[in-house]
Amino acid sequence: MNFELRQHFQIESARFLPHLPAAHPCARMHGHSFKIILSLIGPLDPQLGWVMDYNDIERLAKPILNELDHRVLNEVVGLENPTSELLAKWLFDRLQKLIPLLKYVLVLETPTTECRYPLN
């Protein structure tokens, strides 16, 4: 019997998308309050009755998120083209090593846009 946990985080980051035409607004340096949502799927610990302690998820995820918070994403190794898609993959590839139950990462660059990686 599996359950899904989701935990929400927020980072403030600057970026520009270097491969867009100069007239595109995202080609210019700008900032986002990115919402990052981590989804974990796993069974209940029979004694504790939960999948994983949210405090432990936060403790493991924070150092990775801090590498991006109040930074220019383009200056982070691996994020030279920091689209939401590539940001979601960058985060998943690092966080999944620390949090094996991590199923996917959602990146919201605005309240109305979401990017999920991976899909399964």
Ligand SMILES: [Zn+2]
């Ligand atoms: Zn943007």
